[in-house]
Each structure stands twice: as structure tokens, then as C-alpha cells.
Amino acid sequence: MVGLLGFEAANAADLTTPLAYAPPAVGVGLISELRGGVLAHNPAGRESGSxxxxxxxxxxxxxxxxxxxxxxxxxxxxxxxxxxxxGDTSHVYAGFTWTYDFTDKLFAEASFGLGFHNGKTSDFVPRNRLALGCSPLFRESASLGYRISQNWSVMATVEHLSNAGLCNDNQGMTNYGVRVGYVF
Structure with missing residues (x-):
């Protein structure tokens, strides 16, 4: 009976251990991670195919x-x-990224911020180009990632830019792809 109670106490303690954990590396200076990858450009709409x-x-x-x-x-x-x-729409962006670690290998992320683009915003937009309405746009992204090692990760990412109906045109742009990250 005592052995059984000891076993139950250990299992109860295990239940209080969270699934999430602190990232494996803290970062050097101000930069914690560098990422790069390739995305399909707006595959479901105008400007697709690149x-x-x-x-x-x-x-x-x-x-x-x-x-x-x-x-x-x-x-x-x-x-x-x-x-x-x-040569279609490109953008620079800034914002905030939230990361949740399911395990020491698997994580998910969400981000929100603003993006400044070089796309079309005027009333006349060629049929093969996006009518984005204005700049800046809101930029959101989501990723599902896997840590290959303490420093390297790979993630599937989707990013979306839109003006949320604040400007006349609001076709928006959604890109899908794969990125690799390096934690310093």
C-alpha cells in the first residue's frame, strides 16, 4: 500500500510539470534568432506564380x-x-511574436505588426497586380515549428497582409512557405 501511495504521489507531481519550457538558448546581446526561407507568393490570387x-x-x-x-x-x-x-509586391515589417513550446522540439508561433509594401495602392491597378489600397498594412503570421537541435529549427509559415477594410481596396496578400531559424 505504501509503495502504491508513493507511486501515486509521483504521478501527481508529474501532472504539475508544464508541457512548455524555456527556449534552449537565450541569445547574444539584443538578437535572439535569425530566420530565412522561401514563400509561395499569394498562390490563391493575383500575383501568384512566383x-x-x-x-x-x-x-x-x-x-x-x-x-x-x-x-x-x-x-x-x-x-x-x-x-x-x-518584381511583384515586396514588403518590410515589424511587430511582435509570441511563441509557445509544446515540447522541447515542437512549437507554435503567432505574430502581429505592420508591413510597408511597394505594391499598388492607386485606383488604377493592372489586372495581374494586387490592389492593396494603402500602406502600411496589418501583417499577421503563424508558424508551426520543429527544433532540429539547440540552435536550428524549421517551420511551416503563413503570412497575411491586409488593410482590414480601412482603405478603398483591400485584396490582401497571403504567402505560404518554409523557413529555417538559427538561435544565437
Whole structure:
């Protein structure tokens, strides 16, 4: 009976251990991670049929709460660019990234910020180009990632830019792709 109670106590303690954990590396200076990848450019609409190159810097969190759930609510600041290889709409962006670690290998992310683009905003927009209405646009992204090692990760990413109906035209742009990250 005592052995059985000891076993139950150990299992109860295991249940209080959170699934999330602190990232494997803290970062050097202000930069915590560098990412790069290739995205399909707006495959479901105008300007489809080309690829984008994506580069992104993520900065360290201003502080890291011990509780993993609370740590999720403290974002990292990011700066990045998505450059179209065919001369269509490209953009630079900045915002906040929230990361949740399901395990020491599997994680999910969401980000929100603003993007400044070189696309079309006027009333006359050629049929093969996006009518984005204005600049800047809101930029959101989501990723599902896997840590290959302490420093390297790979992630499937979707990013979307839109003016949320604040300007006349609002076709928006959604890109899908794969990125690789390196944690310093």
C-alpha cells in the first residue's frame, strides 16, 4: 500500500510539470534568432506564380517569466522583409511574436505588426497586380515549428497582409512557405 501511495504521489507531481519550457538558448546581446526561407507568393490570387525570399530578426524578450503560460504572453520584437523574386509586391515589417513550446522540439508561433509594401495602392491597378489600397498594412503570421537541435529549427509559415477594410481596396496578400531559424 505504501509503495502504491508513493507511486501515486509521483504521478501527481508529474501532472504539475508544464508541457512548455524555456527556449534552449537565450541569445547574444539584443538578437535572439535569425530566420530565412522561401514563400509561395499569394498562390490563391493575383500575383501568384512566383516565390518570395523571407528574412527575419527576432530580439530577446525584455524579461522571461518562470511560469511557461505567463512567458507566452511576453512577445519578442521582430523585424523582417519578404522580397518577391519576380518584381511583384515586396514588403518590410515589424511587430511582435509570441511563441509557445509544446515540447522541447515542437512549437507554435503567432505574430502581429505592420508591413510597408511597394505594391499598388492607386485606383488604377493592372489586372495581374494586387490592389492593396494603402500602406502600411496589418501583417499577421503563424508558424508551426520543429527544433532540429539547440540552435536550428524549421517551420511551416503563413503570412497575411491586409488593410482590414480601412482603405478603398483591400485584396490582401497571403504567402505560404518554409523557413529555417538559427538561435544565437
Amino acid at each position: 516565390a518570395d525570399v523571407n528574412l527575419e530578426l527576432l530580439f530577446v524578450k525584455p524579461f522571461q517569466p518562470a511560469d511557461p503560460v505567463m512567458a507566452f504572453f511576453v512577445p519578442r520584437i521582430h523585424l523582417g522583409t519578404t522580397i518577391n523574386t519576380a
